[in-house]
Amino acid sequence: MRLPPFQYLEPENITEALSMMDTYKDTVKIIAGGTEVINHMKHRLLSPAFVMNIAKLGDLGGISVLDHEIVLGASTTLKEIANSPVIKEKCKAIAEAAFQVASPTIAAMGTIGGNILQNTRCMTYNQSEIVLTGLDSCHKRGGTICLAVKGSTRCFSVYQGDMAPALIAFDAQCILRKSGATRTIPIIDLFTGNGVQPFSIGSDEILTGIIIPKQDGTSGSAYKKLRIRGSIDFPLVSAASVIWVGADGKITSSRMVIGAAGPAPRMVEEASLAIQGQLPGEIDLEALAGMAYGLTEGADNLAMPGAYRRKMARVLLKRAVQEALEDVKRGI
Amino acid sequence: MKKIKGYSITLTVNNENYDLTAEPNRTLLEVLRDDLHLTGTKESCGEGACGSCTVLVDDQPVRSCLTLAVAVEGRHITTIEGLSQGGALHPVQDAFVAHHAIQCGFCSPGMILTAYALLKENPSPTEEEIRRAISGNVCRCTGYAKIVEAIKSLADQGRQER
Known part of the structure; x- marks a missing residue:
């Protein structure tokens, strides 16, 4: 498969990169690892006029451990995150999510920024050019129909990133920069919930880093993922959980997130409220699992039936919570 | 401000420098096979799933089908042809x-x-x-x-x- 023609940009520093974004806006696509964008370009799902490579910008890479937070540069590879002792110790679910992205070689190429900003996917959209020419244009391709859910007035494509659910569980923020301005927003707010335009990032902005706040107290976390081939596939559904307990052993706070459940990761807020103040042994796991089920879309648009993926959301959330609680017990 | 990289690149493959012209949309796999005739590197899925096109860039395995040739200028690329030394297998x-x-x-x-x-x-x-x-x-x-x-x-x- 050949790539479509484009002009290649290679800024030497972040200021130059931001200036290029300001100039080219929607006509430029950013690559760092290239594992997402290059693929989409091969399938002609993307044909940008410009491709900007930010992999060589030294100020966007690396893991910084600060007093009150851990900062991940957007170009930090998933392999670095999966192998980082501090991430494994302080934010195990994030390391587990990075470890489970695709295959080791892809994880060594792919970056956290690219993983977060990966496009939503659907079996009727992620096809080769020749297949797509034989299909009517769906919402995601500028049309007015949904090929996955007949009669739907909206896009049912699925966000299948591994990192975002785990990062959201840790209440992580992302740093978005453009020429002359920087804003920091919770990662959950990066998502629009609209499969056609899944992200709220501006066309002149670059995701430059992720901030994971440090939390007080004892915590446990886990990330669980369903996929067919353990060596390569995107999650068909996933669950991340983080649970903190106080000195009295009671749960002080928790965050649970379901991934690949719709066009954006979904926080199971009802579950967090339900277990607040409880002892780990008092938790009604079946009730929490039911909440995850209720939040998961069951469209038949990925490699496994939607009904099965919904059922597995129950199972994975339960497993993620159980494992987080086991971590908590070890920590106490 | 417009900074568009030229199409003349120098690739270091198996400790040899190659000056060549490559359009930005050419992958490392295409350049290795079609321009340098290093056909030991194979293309199969073309989308990073199968690993047939794996080469080393600075000793790290990468998918050459997902790597732009212009993006690896200045890096050390090793293909399967570069592993054996003086006709002896590694x-x-x-x-x-x-x-x-x-x-x-x-x-x-x-x-x-x-x-x-x-x-x-x-x-x-x-x-x-x-x-x-x-x-x-x-x-x-x-x-x-x-x-x-x-x-x-x-x-x-x-x-x-x-």
Whole structure:
């Protein structure tokens, strides 16, 4: 498969990169690892006029451990995150999510920024050019129909990133920069919930880093993922959980997130409220699992039936919570 | 401010410098095979799933089908042709031959380079670590057992380096 023609940009520093974004806006696509964008370009799902490579910008890479937070540069590879002792110790679910992205070689190429900003996917959209020419244009391709859910007035494509659910569980923020301005927003707010335009990032902005706040107290976390081939596939559904307990052993706070459940990761807020103040042994796991089920879309648009993926959301959330609680017990 | 990289690039492949012209939309795989005639690197899925096109960039395995040639200028690229020295097979290649870890051979270049990179990073990997490292390289012939045995023999002997 050949790539479509484009002009290649290679800024030497972040200021130059931001200036290029300001100039080219929607006509430029950013690559760092290239594992997402290059693929989409091969399938002609993307044909940008410009491709900007930010992999060589030294100020966007690396893991910084600060007093009150851990900062991940957007170009930090998933392999670095999966192998980082501090991430494994302080934010195990994030390391587990990075470890489970695709295959080791892809994880060594792919970056956290690219993983977060990966496009939503659907079996009727992620096809080769020749297949797509034989299909009517769906919402995601500028049309007015949904090929996955007949009669739907909206896009049912699925966000299948591994990192975002785990990062959201840790209440992580992302740093978005453009020429002359920087804003920091919770990662959950990066998502629009609209499969056609899944992200709220501006066309002149670059995701430059992720901030994971440090939390007080004892915590446990886990990330669980369903996929067919353990060596390569995107999650068909996933669950991340983080649970903190106080000195009295009671749960002080928790965050649970379901991934690949719709066009954006979904926080199971009802579950967090339900277990607040409880002892780990008092938790009604079946009730929490039911909440995850209720939040998961069951469209038949990925490699496994939607009904099965919904059922597995129950199972994975339960497993993620159980494992987080086991971590908590070890920590106490 | 407009900074568009020219199309003349110098690639360092197997310790040789090559001056060539490459449009930005050409992948490293295309340049290696079509321009440098290093056809040991194979194309299969073309989308990063199978690992046939694996080469080393600064000793890290990468998918050359997903790598732009212009993006790896100045880096050290190693293909399967660069592993043997003076006509003698590298120990990783020797081990693959000795353990019958090759059948059709299409996955072998990528598989061997992935194994080489693993052993360089971790000279004594466990079987689990070996299986994990090659999990992104698809082989449709061997069933993987012989490949794992070949890599394991080097891990046991700790002699992957010349």
